[in-house]
Amino acid sequence: MMKTRILFGLQLVFTLLVAAFLxxxxxxxxxxxxxxxxxxxxxxxxxxxxxxxVWTLYADTIGRSFEVALATLLVTLLIGIPAAYAxxxxxxxxxxxxxxxxxxxxxxxxxxTALALILTYGGFGxxxxxxxxxxxxxxxxxxxxxxxxxxxxxxxIDVKTLDESAASLGASPWRxxxxxxxxxxxxxxxxxxxxxxxxxxxxxxxxxxxxxxLTKTLPVGLADSYASMxxxxxxxxxxxxxxxxxxxxxxxxxxxxxxxxxxxRKS
Amino acid sequence: MTxxxxxxxxxxxxxxxxxxxxxxxxxxxxxxxxxxxxxFLGPSGCGKTTTxxxxxxxxxxxxxxxxxxxxxxxxxxxxxxxxxxxxFQSYALFPNMSVAENIGYSLKIRGIDRxxxxxxxxxxxxxxxxxxxxxxxxxxxxxxxRQRVALARAxxxxxxxxxxxxxxxxxxxxxxxxxxxxxxxxxxxxxxxAVYVTHDQAEAMALGDRIVVMRSGAIxxxxxPREIYFEPANRFVAEFVGAANILEAEAGExxxxxxxxxxxIGGSAKAVKGNVVAMVRPEAVTFVAPEGALxxxxxxxxxxxxxxxxxxxxxxxxRPLSIDAPNTISVSPGDQVGLSIDPDAVRLFPKxxx
Numbered sequence: 001m002m003k004t005r006i007l008f009g010l011q012l013v014f015t016l017l018v019a020a021f022l023x024x025x026x027x028x029x030x031x032x033x034x035x036x037x038x039x040x041x042x043x044x045x046x047x048x049x050x051x052x053x054v055w056t057l058y059a060d061t062i063g064r065s066f067e068v069a070l071a072t073l074l075v076t077l078l079i080g081i082p083a084a085y086a087x088x089x090x091x092x093x094x095x096x097x098x099x100x101x102x103x104x105x106x107x108x109x110x111x112x113t114a115l116a117l118i119l120t121y122g123g124f125g126x127x128x129x130x131x132x133x134x135x136x137x138x139x140x141x142x143x144x145x146x147x148x149x150x151x152x153x154x155x156x157i158d159v160k161t162l163d164e165s166a167a168s169l170g171a172s173p174w175r176x177x178x179x180x181x182x183x184x185x186x187x188x189x190x191x192x193x194x195x196x197x198x199x200x201x202x203x204x205x206x207x208x209x210x211x212x213x214l215t216k217t218l219p220v221g222l223a224d225s226y227a228s229m230x231x232x233x234x235x236x237x238x239x240x241x242x243x244x245x246x247x248x249x250x251x252x253x254x255x256x257x258x259x260x261x262x263x264x265r266k267s
Numbered sequence: 268m269t270x271x272x273x274x275x276x277x278x279x280x281x282x283x284x285x286x287x288x289x290x291x292x293x294x295x296x297x298x299x300x301x302x303x304x305x306x307f308l309g310p311s312g313c314g315k316t317t318t319x320x321x322x323x324x325x326x327x328x329x330x331x332x333x334x335x336x337x338x339x340x341x342x343x344x345x346x347x348x349x350x351x352x353x354x355f356q357s358y359a360l361f362p363n364m365s366v367a368e369n370i371g372y373s374l375k376i377r378g379i380d381r382x383x384x385x386x387x388x389x390x391x392x393x394x395x396x397x398x399x400x401x402x403x404x405x406x407x408x409x410x411x412x413r414q415r416v417a418l419a420r421a422x423x424x425x426x427x428x429x430x431x432x433x434x435x436x437x438x439x440x441x442x443x444x445x446x447x448x449x450x451x452x453x454x455x456x457x458x459x460x461a462v463y464v465t466h467d468q469a470e471a472m473a474l475g476d477r478i479v480v481m482r483s484g485a486i487x488x489x490x491x492p493r494e495i496y497f498e499p500a501n502r503f504v505a506e507f508v509g510a511a512n513i514l515e516a517e518a519g520e521x522x523x524x525x526x527x528x529x530x531x532i533g534g535s536a537k538a539v540k541g542n543v544v545a546m547v548r549p550e551a552v553t554f555v556a557p558e559g560a561l562x563x564x565x566x567x568x569x570x571x572x573x574x575x576x577x578x579x580x581x582x583x584x585x586r587p588l589s590i591d592a593p594n595t596i597s598v599s600p601g602d603q604v605g606l607s608i609d610p611d612a613v614r615l616f617p618k619x620x621x
Contacts, residue, residue: 158357164325165359167346169373170424179372183363 033236050236061221068217069200072138076196080146085181088154103144110205131215137206142199146192153188194252273460274337274427275301276322281332283317291317293485304454304461306475314484315464322462323430324349336427352426356433358417360405366416367401373424391419410438429461447473468508480504502616505546514545514584527583528562533610544616549591551612560605566598
């Protein structure tokens with residue numbers, strides 16, 4: 001009895017220590033963002049000035065990041081859902097090979113993907129200079145997440161029979177896709193969408209290679225501020241990033257739970 | 268409500284070879300009359316579902332095969348333009364739509380306005396006995412309710428032919444029996460041309476105007492339930508539909524020579540001589556006193572199964588003979604018994620028919 005209590009106590013302490021090790025740096029960083037002078041500590045006072053300065057300096061990067069993330073989402077939806085459907089319907093070895101190829105950019109370092117893009121399309125000046133170049137990189141990187149999330153849902157429902165039954169009722173291929181296939185893939189589409197937006201907002205490797213001074217995104221701006229600004233400003237920037245990204249992460253978790261509930265009920 | 272409708276279906280030399288080379292169906296030709304319920308019966312892999320899918324338009328027959336609805340060639344029409352209703356084994360109801368939306372989907376696609384659609388959906392729900400479930404979602408329904416929704420959805424746009432792929436297989440036994448009767452009533456009252464696939468012979472007997480018995484991609488026999496049962500065309504049909512005693516024996520002068528005596532055979536079979544294969548249904552055999560009986564044997568087992576006794580008798584033929592006797596008689600294992608078999612109940616097959 002006593003022994004199990006001690007054991008439990010030790011485990012609790014260990015867990016808390018690990019959690020603290022991971023959380024404290026994040027907290028310190030956020031606190032730094034609202035501290036008047038980081039080197040004198042929180043005693044120097046609390047301020048929102050740094051956040052204000054970040055806003056004046058980097059508001060455009062934040063806006064652009066959202067632009068890129070939403071555009072990435074749109075493109076991955078348009079390509080990803082039909083692709084997932086086609087791969088699921090076709091099945092077999094060919095589909096698995098295609099799926100692996102789509103998934104490669106996750107395994108390959110972002111820098112290498114970016115280099116390949118620059119080598120291939122760098123000559124198209126207008127494209128190279130516009131934010132669309134970053135969009136292309138983000139789509140390549142996030143597409144597998146959308147495709148896989150949607151395919152995972154297709155694997156739990158009998159898509160082929162649903163499609164056949166809609167066809168027997170007179171629905172054309174496009175109507176079947178719109179009325180039956182996509183609505184029933186919704187949990188996967190939602191999960192994929194949140195994943196894509198989150199990854200796009202935080203993407204640094206690729207974007208750092210692809211950006212120009214006029215097409216900085218939030219994470220690139222963050223790196224820039226760490227390199228050239230006061231630590232407080234960089235920290236305030238981190239704080240803004242946290243505030244933006246955490247609701248997305250929570251939503252993702254919640255959708256994950258509800259999807260699991262749904263598939264659990266089916267089996 | 269009577270809606271006499273539907274077309275005649277004609278299959279002309281429809282064979283099916285899948286891309287991997289599997290021959291699922293030999294060239295099959297058959298006719299389904301307008302308003303008729305045709306049941307395809309056979310063990311799994313016999314080609315019955317493939318035939319259904321060819322009629323539906325979900326599979327194309329191999330070159331040379333043709334599908335005609337009332338004489339119109341529909342071989343190259345995809346399913347969405349054939350105007351067929353289909354009930355799938357898994358029902359394939361749309362989880363993203365309510366019960367009423369499921370049933371009304373085909374009407375919505377055809378651009379029928381909301382009010383007319385609602386009226387037709389209500390009519391169908393009353394007909395199938397699911398009134399009041401309009402706004403339920405699919406996963407709130409029981410198996411029986413799902414089956415009814417699937418059926419209502421399939422007939423909503425008054426299809427030219429209704430196709431049912433093992434629609435009762437997913438249900439438990441007692442519910443299956445009840446829904447079978449209900450389905451029968453519905454098919455008759457709709458007067459629709461229906462093609463029904465099953466591996467359950469009781470279902471085939473109860474529902475079919477005619478039955479197509481299939482085996483390894485070919486038709487073994489087409490006939491009314493009575494023809495299939497009493498006059499099976501070959502040994503396979505005899506053994507697949509109902510219980511059958513198969514006797515291999517020498518025939519001559521109106522008798523089969525069996526180990527346990529002589530079995531008179533009637534009608535045209537009288538002229539047959541030589542080695543034959545004969546079939547006798549268990550209920551066609553009756554017990555008589557052993558003295559003076561043409562056939563005698565010894566009772567081996569007796570099982571009381573409620574509505575009848577199922578007995579096996581040895582010493583009559585090579586294999587023990589199964590007999591269904593009334594549940595009122597008393598026989599025990601070991602009894603010497605005489606047997607009487609109506610000569611007309613003995614069916615002969617040529618020996619080579621497997």
